[in-house]
Amino acid sequence: MSDWMVTQSSSSGRRPRALSPLREHLRDTFWFAPTAAMVGVFVVWVGAEALDTAIVDALQRDRDYETLDELLRFAQDAKAVVSAVGSAMMTFIGVVFSISLVAVQMASGQFTPRVVRLFVRSRITKATFAVFLATFVLTLLVLTSFDTADDPRSVTTVPLVQSVLTLCMVGLSLLLFVLYVNATLRLMRISHVIARIASESFRVPASMPVPVGGQEAVPVGRREAPGHGTETGWVPHDGRAGVLRDVHIARLVRVARKHGVVLRLIPRIGDFVVPGMPVLAVHGGPVPPRRVLRYAISVGVERTYHQDLAFGLRQLADIALRALSPAINDPTTAVQALDRVVQFLAALSRRPLDAALHRDRAGAVRLVQPVPDWTELVDLGFTEVRGCAVGSPQVSRRMLAGLDDLLLLAPPERREPLLRHRELLRQAVGLAAPTASDRDFALRPDRQGIG
Numbered sequence: 001m002s003d004w005m006v007t008q009s010s011s012s013g014r015r016p017r018a019l020s021p022l023r024e025h026l027r028d029t030f031w032f033a034p035t036a037a038m039v040g041v042f043v044v045w046v047g048a049e050a051l052d053t054a055i056v057d058a059l060q061r062d063r064d065y066e067t068l069d070e071l072l073r074f075a076q077d078a079k080a081v082v083s084a085v086g087s088a089m090m091t092f093i094g095v096v097f098s099i100s101l102v103a104v105q106m107a108s109g110q111f112t113p114r115v116v117r118l119f120v121r122s123r124i125t126k127a128t129f130a131v132f133l134a135t136f137v138l139t140l141l142v143l144t145s146f147d148t149a150d151d152p153r154s155v156t157t158v159p160l161v162q163s164v165l166t167l168c169m170v171g172l173s174l175l176l177f178v179l180y181v182n183a184t185l186r187l188m189r190i191s192h193v194i195a196r197i198a199s200e201s202f203r204v205p206a207s208m209p210v211p212v213g214g215q216e217a218v219p220v221g222r223r224e225a226p227g228h229g230t231e232t233g234w235v236p237h238d239g240r241a242g243v244l245r246d247v248h249i250a251r252l253v254r255v256a257r258k259h260g261v262v263l264r265l266i267p268r269i270g271d272f273v274v275p276g277m278p279v280l281a282v283h284g285g286p287v288p289p290r291r292v293l294r295y296a297i298s299v300g301v302e303r304t305y306h307q308d309l310a311f312g313l314r315q316l317a318d319i320a321l322r323a324l325s326p327a328i329n330d331p332t333t334a335v336q337a338l339d340r341v342v343q344f345l346a347a348l349s350r351r352p353l354d355a356a357l358h359r360d361r362a363g364a365v366r367l368v369q370p371v372p373d374w375t376e377l378v379d380l381g382f383t384e385v386r387g388c389a390v391g392s393p394q395v396s397r398r399m400l401a402g403l404d405d406l407l408l409l410a411p412p413e414r415r416e417p418l419l420r421h422r423e424l425l426r427q428a429v430g431l432a433a434p435t436a437s438d439r440d441f442a443l444r445p446d447r448q449g450i451g
Contacts, residue, residue, distance in 0.1 A: 037130035068152035078163035086139030112318040128180040135169040198340040201312025229284030242299040256366035261285035264368040324388040335449040341381040342402035378417040393442035394449035401445035
């Protein structure tokens with residue numbers, strides 16, 4: 001799947017649409033969906049109440065009091081149901097999500113604390129919580145609509161449509177509850193957590209622009225970027241200290257095009273920045289006013305997948321390290337994490353790295369965004385795990401098989417870090433193995449570790 005995503009992005013020949021930082025930030029919050037659902041259900045209730053009032057008015061104009069009397073009896077039955085739903089819904093919400101938070105806490109302690117963000121970003125979790133709260137709010141609103149009058153001639157409204165809407169919301173809540181329990185149980189299974197991390201990671205290279213016309217990536221450490229002019233100034237970070245989460249690519253490209261310059265992002269996505277630290281270098285012209293660059297740099301307390309190419313590898317390495325710790329001692333989980341590390345590196349083995357070049361509509365480069373190079377990604381995926389794999393033949397065998405597979409896929413100029421890690425692993429296992437037979441067994445490549 002990952003190779004297909006990268007290939008499709010490359011073959012289209014078009015600059016991928018930049019993801020919206022606002023949309024990404026809303027996905028990392030838990031308040032937006034429930035709030036929007038409660039506002040939405042209020043609007044729907046206003047419309048339903050108006051429709052119920054119109055039905056009563058039409059029946060009174062037609063003097064169809066017999067039908068109105070039947071609706072009043074129905075409303076009395078519906079009121080009991082709505083009252084029961086309203087009183088039980090908040091208790092149901094509290095119990096369900098309390099148990100879920102305990103389960104997530106256990107999963108974060110066993111895998112890595114960063115898996116909590118998978119729960120926060122889960123669409124089914126947000127949808128379930130939003131529908132539960134919306135159903136509770138709707139029951140309160142519907143209860144206010146019941147008329148105390150019993151005479152069909154004096155009644156003003158009968159919450160017929162509102163009651164049916166409440167029952168539909170209850171049915172939707174039950175359906176989402178089943179899906180939510182299934183999603184939460186999947187979140188507690190390490191294979192699904194690792195697969196989710198991998199799928200999120202593959203979206204980053206798929207959204208990165210592909211070099212046009214075979215142009216090589218720009219080495220971002222140079223004072224003069226080829227074709228972009230001499231560095232004429234830089235823009236400092238004037239916000240709070242924190243992790244550079246993402247940048248608003250479209251806005252930076254528009255600013256650079258308007259002022260006829262090339263902007264180069266100095267820190268990488270995921271770096272920690274402090275006030276006064278240079279974040280943007282300007283090439284080929286004057287420094288744009290700071291006000292036009294406001295809100296183009298987003299800083300937060302933790303890294304995200306949005307534009308961070310290395311964050312997925314960081315989480316996979318963390319899971320493998322936690323699994324190999326003496327407290328957990330679960331080498332099979334480490335092997336599963338290495339499976340995805342190899343998959344991710346295989347997808348990037350022939351992709352241009354080191355910098356992403358973002359162009360304007362005319363095709364001119366306007367933003368140079370640094371990304372980890374191949375050696376850094378390989379080191380991130382294998383270095384720490386290799387240090388803990390010496391005492392686990394299952395992990396060392398899987399790592400050797402993965403390195404051999406990557407050596408077949410990577411071009412010759414990218415084989416050096418793979419060969420280095422393979423040799424270092426062989427040396428470490430050779431020093432730690434008590435006998436020659438143990439050493440030979442631990443150094444035998446096996447894609448399943450020990451199948």
